[in-house]
Amino acid sequence: MPRIGMEPVRRKALIDAAIAAIGARGSLDVTMSEIAGIAGVSPALAHHYFGAKDDLLQATMRHLLSEFGRDGRDALAGAKTPRDRISAIIAISFSQTQFQPETIAAWLAFYVEAQRSPAMRRLLKVYARRLNSNLMSGLGPLMERSRAERVAEGVAAMIDGLYIRRALKEGAPNAASAIALVENYVETMLAAGDAAP
Amino acid sequence: MPRIGMEPVRRKALIDAAIAAIGARGSLDVTMSEIAGIAGVSPALAHHYFGAKDDLLQATMRHLLSEFGRDGRDALAGAKTPRDRISAIIAISFSQTQFQPETIAAWLAFYVEAQRSPAMRRLLKVYARRLNSNLMSGLGPLMERSRAERVAEGVAAMIDGLYIRRALKEGAPNAASAIALVENYVETMLAAGDAAP
Amino acid sequence: MPRIGMEPVRRKALIDAAIAAIGARGSLDVTMSEIAGIAGVSPALAHHYFGAKDDLLQATMRHLLSEFGRDGRDALAGAKTPRDRISAIIAISFSQTQFQPETIAAWLAFYVEAQRSPAMRRLLKVYARRLNSNLMSGLGPLMERSRAERVAEGVAAMIDGLYIRRALKEGAPNAASAIALVENYVETMLAAGDAAP
């Protein structure tokens, strides 16, 4: 029973299905049929709305990115001090929306794909730049610029590292300990402000 | 002209070819023909020696692992103090053997595969445990046990994060700055020894 | 805004679009969406008016045929002598309306289709018969019947051959030289009237 105005509904459903499928498989090695099946539509329809598989995958990545961006903006909005901003960024990186097995797997898969696909790499760079600028908005006022840059890089690396290492753990992701680790890094770096680079 | 004792030669050649192929593709999405072609043999021979593709891939991973292990032992052998041990571990993580586009891509690909394949996950855990115990052999004597554990986790995450983020950078990997970042983390943690957390 | 009496307009537009699409592609291998797109309507509408794709194609062929017939009648109307009739038929075969890349491609494509589809073959036979009778109306009075038949067949073959061979030439079709070749054939046959075969 075709109703009108289904396009946005289907697009959303297919992107969600893609995330679910990628999460379940743990890689981008999912079939269009699989994704379409999860979304409850035929593979042909997925092609109808997204063209090729790559396009759907990129749209999925873009969706993850925009969610991450929205979460970031929301978190930053409630943060008063620069220090608060840092914590807010760290917190949302491991929030329940982001730090979930499915989403983690999807991010990881996209990282791999980025090595091959320039389009994916471009998208991932957007994420990296955004994370960096968010972190710098907190770290900048608290220490010398070049040092802030380095700490931001360290925080970002640690976050991504914790994401990737989730693959090795059993059970549900432990966001709290991940957050504590990064916070401790930041805290120590702030405390050692007088000292070295 | 079949010669005797070719098995080890072929196995080595095929594993090297697998690393090369994975490195070039940037993912495990390589064909047996591709690998065999690089090794200069027929795909049938690859099956003859390794059974299935997954077996070859696991053997490849195991090879990477043992190389990493050997590098680690070598590095540790020359380190006198605990502090030296830490630096040695960090150094070899970014050594020219390890921190190369091809090897990085392979590691990353295996991380992804680990999410699906228990066998791969097991192998990757071996790596994680080994890295951890190596780090602990340096950090243990220098700070309280539980804190050392956490710092080791932080170092490991940072290393893996720097690996993964290589995918976003252009040009050759910059090992020096990566090492500096991790060393600085360790240094600051050691300096803040009296304090938290 | 549905208007009444749109049917003939749409049918005409779709048939023109089909010719354009076939001409552009150089074969009948065009999609309904393509044709509908050129006509500025939805593929569903094309089905609504024509049933199946084959029906639209046949209608297109019929349109070409009726155009050819009309051109022929017009040309014959102005021809006084039998000899004039022959020249008129040859001329319209290579007139600007007929001897155009698009139309040529369409004719050729239909010839191929005729091998498979009896309906198409029937239509094409109508064309052949019409061309033959037109030619005979000129050749008949000028030579013995059986010889006229053969010359008509030769002229028809030459015309179709020149059409098909257009596919091999670059640039715009050269109608003049094509006409000259056929006219020369006719002329020589008329001159050799007394002789063979």
Next chain:
Amino acid sequence: MPRIGMEPVRRKALIDAAIAAIGARGSLDVTMSEIAGIAGVSPALAHHYFGAKDDLLQATMRHLLSEFGRDGRDALAGAKTPRDRISAIIAISFSQTQFQPETIAAWLAFYVEAQRSPAMRRLLKVYARRLNSNLMSGLGPLMERSRAERVAEGVAAMIDGLYIRRALKEGAPNAASAIALVENYVETMLAAGDAAP
């Protein structure tokens, strides 16, 4: 039971199957499965030996071309006088090898494809050039050069036209009457040598 040295056998079988399939369908619109099926192998094998469908089709065309070339050389070898050469060329154009429903259909289909595919067009031009030079080797000595050129073009057009018009006839191709028609054209042109262009 795989034996060695099958490649040439399979290639031949697949090309023959392609001709058969195209002949049966009357167009290039045949599937790889169909062709492979006729050849008695799997579709995968067809791809194994020919790469893509287009490559198999081109190889098929090239085969037809080389057969035509071989037939032409053979025919020309036995012709003593220029006049004999002309007749020989005409004869082989309608020989039992060439003027068969299947081969005719294949030629026609390739003509259509040539409008789209530059590679096919190139191949077809080879055929046209060869036919032209063959004809000129007979017509050249018998009349003025520019006139010979035109007669050669006329003969070629008539031959191709008779091929295409086969699609309209029922029953087996009538080679004899086709040959007679072309021969008569040549004869008349030769007889009218003194006269017009």
Next chain:
DNA sequence: AATGAATGAGCCTTCATTCAT
């Protein structure tokens, strides 16, 4: 009158894998 929504069927192509030699 017209279309967006949706799909089944089918095709090309790739690839891991097997087997006889």
Next chain:
DNA sequence: AATGAATGAAGGCTCATTCAT
């Protein structure tokens, strides 16, 4: 020891066609 031959299975994608609105 090594490979050419061969295929089954599966995936991406296209397209004519239908249907409710």
